[in-house]
Amino acid sequence: MEFSKVIHARHSTRSFSERPVTRELLEEILLEAGAAPSWINTQEWRVYVATGAVLEKIRKEYVERASYGIQGSSDFPVTRRTSWSPQAQANMSRLMQRAADLNVSKEWDESENALFHAPAAVYLTLPKDANKWAIMDMGGFEQTLLLSATNKGVDSITAYSMVKYPDVIRKYLNVPENYAVAIGIALGYASDSKINTFRSERMTLNQFAKFSE
Ligand SMILES: Cc1cc2nc3c(=O)[nH]c(=O)nc-3n(C[C@H](O)[C@H](O)[C@H](O)COP(=O)(O)O)c2cc1C
Numbered sequence: 001m002e003f004s005k006v007i008h009a010r011h012s013t014r015s016f017s018e019r020p021v022t023r024e025l026l027e028e029i030l031l032e033a034g035a036a037p038s039w040i041n042t043q044e045w046r047v048y049v050a051t052g053a054v055l056e057k058i059r060k061e062y063v064e065r066a067s068y069g070i071q072g073s074s075d076f077p078v079t080r081r082t083s084w085s086p087q088a089q090a091n092m093s094r095l096m097q098r099a100a101d102l103n104v105s106k107e108w109d110e111s112e113n114a115l116f117h118a119p120a121a122v123y124l125t126l127p128k129d130a131n132k133w134a135i136m137d138m139g140g141f142e143q144t145l146l147l148s149a150t151n152k153g154v155d156s157i158t159a160y161s162m163v164k165y166p167d168v169i170r171k172y173l174n175v176p177e178n179y180a181v182a183i184g185i186a187l188g189y190a191s192d193s194k195i196n197t198f199r200s201e202r203m204t205l206n207q208f209a210k211f212s213e
Helices: 003-009 023-033 052-067 086-101 105-113 132-151 166-173
Strands: 046-051 120-127 155-159 179-188
Touching: 003 132, 023 046, 023 120, 023 132, 046 052, 046 166, 052 105, 052 120, 052 166, 086 105, 120 132, 132 155, 132 179, 166 179
Parallel strands: none
Antiparallel strands: 046 120, 120 179, 155 179
């Protein structure tokens, strides 16, 4: 795919079909993600991939915990809405209002609690004492992974909700205690669910960029 088409084709998919992603494709995507730059080439990220029976065990525990209303407790702490900038708060409100208008909020919650029904999940981890540069590097790895997946026709979402119960991920994927389960990426192929028609908006260039005179 032409590169700018890849950039614009990537979007968050929130309901996946049962069609699996092959091991070969997953390896290709991870290898391309690994081409991301990092501080003096540190490449601090460590990646755990869950598919098949292991992913189903993780999913079952996530669904159960959500059904009991158990609050998330991610390794990267969640920032209160009011601690974000006014513009960021307005963007969040707008997203939620548009989801409500499309009448997909309920399905969104249900699918999210079930890891979006994805057939593959990639978890990005970092040492718990990693510095901010390593987190920035991991973001580059994450976005390269998403773009690589899009280019190969694989749909995706990167989501906090995938890592809200890190003890479950740690247990089934043997992530060491001194590593933070930072973010999860669901991979697969979009289902024909209505939730997948939802698209987020973007700020205008003037809202986020300033050029010198
Ligand atoms: C760090 C991070 C965490 C996210 N967590 C969630 C999540 O828990 N649930 C969800 O539905 N979307 C989540 N998203 C997806 C964002 O809502 C989405 O990227 C944003 O609205 C832009 O839409 P797009 O990805 O379709 O372009 C997350 C995205 C990022 C980068």
